[in-house]
Amino acid sequence: MAVTLKEVAKMAGVSRSAVSRTFTSGASVSEKTRKKVEKAARELGFRPSLIARSLATKRTKLIGLIANNFQNPIFLEVFDLYTQALQKLGLRPLLVNLTNETNLDQSIEMLRQYNVDGVIVATSTLPPYFAKSLKDAQLPVVHVFGRAGIGTDVHVVGVDNFSCGQMAAETLYNYGYRQLAFLGGPETATTTQDRAAGFVKFLQDRGIEPADIRYASAYEYQAGRTAMSELLQAKTVEAVFCGDDLICMGALDEARQSGIKVPEELGLIGFNDLEIAQWSAYDLTTIRQPTRDIIKSSIELIVGLVDEPDRALEARVFPCSVVERGTLKARSAAADT
Amino acid sequence: MAVTLKEVAKMAGVSRSAVSRTFTSGASVSEKTRKKVEKAARELGFRPSLIARSLATKRTKLIGLIANNFQNPIFLEVFDLYTQALQKLGLRPLLVNLTNETNLDQSIEMLRQYNVDGVIVATSTLPPYFAKSLKDAQLPVVHVFGRAGIGTDVHVVGVDNFSCGQMAAETLYNYGYRQLAFLGGPETATTTQDRAAGFVKFLQDRGIEPADIRYASAYEYQAGRTAMSELLQAKTVEAVFCGDDLICMGALDEARQSGIKVPEELGLIGFNDLEIAQWSAYDLTTIRQPTRDIIKSSIELIVGLVDEPDRALEARVFPCSVVERGTLKARSAAADT
DNA sequence: AGTGATTTTGCAACCGGTTGCAAAATTTAT
């Protein structure tokens, strides 16, 4: 069916090894045989089988890409960046959907069976069992968008969510808001916990108690709406830091439908800077993480780990920034410093 | 490193074939040896290498999943459904990003080298060159969301975009709108062409000339805004059929910012029923395609094709439906029939 | 127990590449 080494070798009048060598970078072949082989290969339409090569070299050029959130558009961007960047390096992403925990074992099994060279986990929280299994399988792992901290046993590339929380609080504070609430994603997510902690810390350092700390059931629009609705009934606040833009948009729509004007009567700041955030219907002030840089770095890291699995554990932390748009407004009673 | 057949065989005191057979469904092994082998395998933590198996069986269980649009959230849903459904069948998606045409050849190369069992192309338009290359490589191909029609040489699963265009026109017509415009995606996309044609046909059958036919430069929000802005300057229309929800949301925001009230002064109908379409800031009336069914069917088809590559060419067409929300309003001068 | 039919088993070749090693060919130095 497909053209193999042997046929090319026969046609070029050389040994199989010679053919193999012309297609392996760094192998020694004379210019003369290389030419012959390339000619034969071209005429026969030969392409070396990656499967066979993988078997022999024990490298598959496959990178497992694990995600468990297919609701948030940010992941579409993530997939876009990963596929493109990996492609450029001659690598391929093997996409694993970890939405149902039921297939967790099955997924790990698969990753091992396919002999992926490395695994990139793009979930806000890394299930410990998952981490352990990958460790046991001796697979290089990079947790992207994860929590960098002590006690972790995988490499992490992401942002410091604690600082992000502080940054959000600081932004609101500088605008003059004083009655502040945090409206995060699920409380179990370490990202949420860290953002909340940073947010609270900043305020308490200034002697302010947060007016409300609340968690949406998911990083989703509807969850944001529901949580916001509850928040509005329970407390009166001047501004809310939402742990994700989707939640923030839900909160914004909920506020609007309750007749609350944003930013006149309520300030909102989101997280992630989704593309939608800049749509004029929302025009969200938000905190953005440098997704592109994070992903680029995570790929460099995983590629490095493939060749050097025992590298020292590393946490690569990138800075976030505030994107100012239309959901915050300076308070008349603004105080500075 | 990893545990292999040989070691399990040794431990269980049987031949390698016996071990292989216990892990191959449909092979004949006695209950006794199966037990022995399974015990040994369990103790050693053996998992058969899919790479080696692929080499021998010439089946990789890898399905190429080709996409070229990582801007539209609909594809996140598509990826979600595909990964889950494929996983359930023990298959894996190998995601290929065809955004830059530059790497088209490279991508095909990859698909062939990885020996994917089949390819699912999820792009609105199938580049002919791409189709031909896959054909040449003898790879089973299913074009999902593609155009079902004569002259195609690949299997297609999707909707009848011509009917969808008619359906959109009919919906607007029944609401009493008479000055109608079409605002599609790029004119080169066959989906756009078909929707436009259906739209125009319905109107002309009733003696109505469409007020405007216009194409956004991409299936994106900003493109929608820009195109809508131009449309508003050029014509006065009562309602617009947008070839995609993203475009429709751009159009809606553009109209609003121009001080035009929707639906009071302008009717809008979109396409795709993105999750965002139901957000209260948009509340789009739109046409939805049964994505879930389409994807399910496309997987069944590709799986069938793997075993039976010469199946008769098939087009599976699913019906669309109108999702009524808030961007259309019955005209006072409504005429029926 | 003996015969034939059926199932289970191991051997060995194969899938399509890679690679260490020694022989052959080429280059360089004398």
Place this chain on the structure above:
DNA sequence: ATAAATTTTGCAACCGGTTGCAAAATCACT
């Protein structure tokens, strides 16, 4: 021209499974 050093080449084993085939084992039946 010859010897030494260097490069290129082919052989053969290997990566970790599968599978056709014939021998061995088991089963069914007189």
